[in-house]
Amino acid sequence: MPIPDFVRELRAKVGHSMLWLSGASAVILRDGVRGPETLLVRRSDDGQWSPVCGIVDPGEDPHAAAIREAAEEAGVEIAVERLAWLNVTEPVIYPNGDVTQYIDHTFRCRWIAGDPVPADGEATDARFFPLDALPPMSRVYAERLEVVLADRVEAVLGRDWLGRDGTR
Secondary structure: OOOOOHHOOOOHHOOOOOOOEEEEEEEEEEEEEEEEEEEEEEEEEOOOOEEEEEEOOOOOOOOHHHHHHHHHHHOOOOEEEEEEEEOOOOOOEOOOEEEEEEEEEEEEEEEOOOOOOOOOOEEEEEEEEEEOOOOOOHHHHHHHHHHHHOOOOOOOOOOOOOOOOOOO
């Protein structure tokens, strides 16, 4: 995965130490022939299927980052409908030893145009899946999709979407 220039500059100063960054996830939905579908990309770094995700650039609004990432990663045009989840991720340790933690803004988005393609090298595949035929994905990405599909009126803050006993 390409590293944004501002992160590269920070890493030159802090090495592998924890970086606190803002992220944006776009759960992109559309009405398919047989029902609702979501766009997923197969990440080039680990082969996982996920919603479109990326780092918010300095000064960039998180919803604008979601729109930009959808165009960059999957070649599609989207509209952000609303913020669905504001959540802090677990620390991420990359293969090179870099440690990062994200405040992730998960947005419910609507597909407008474009056939999905892995556009910028961050993904090896991009396609729509019927909601009843999703590929396996890690808990982190599945939860983002689950929160959006719950279609709550208000944004979920933190882990509050989980019940007291840890169930949904």
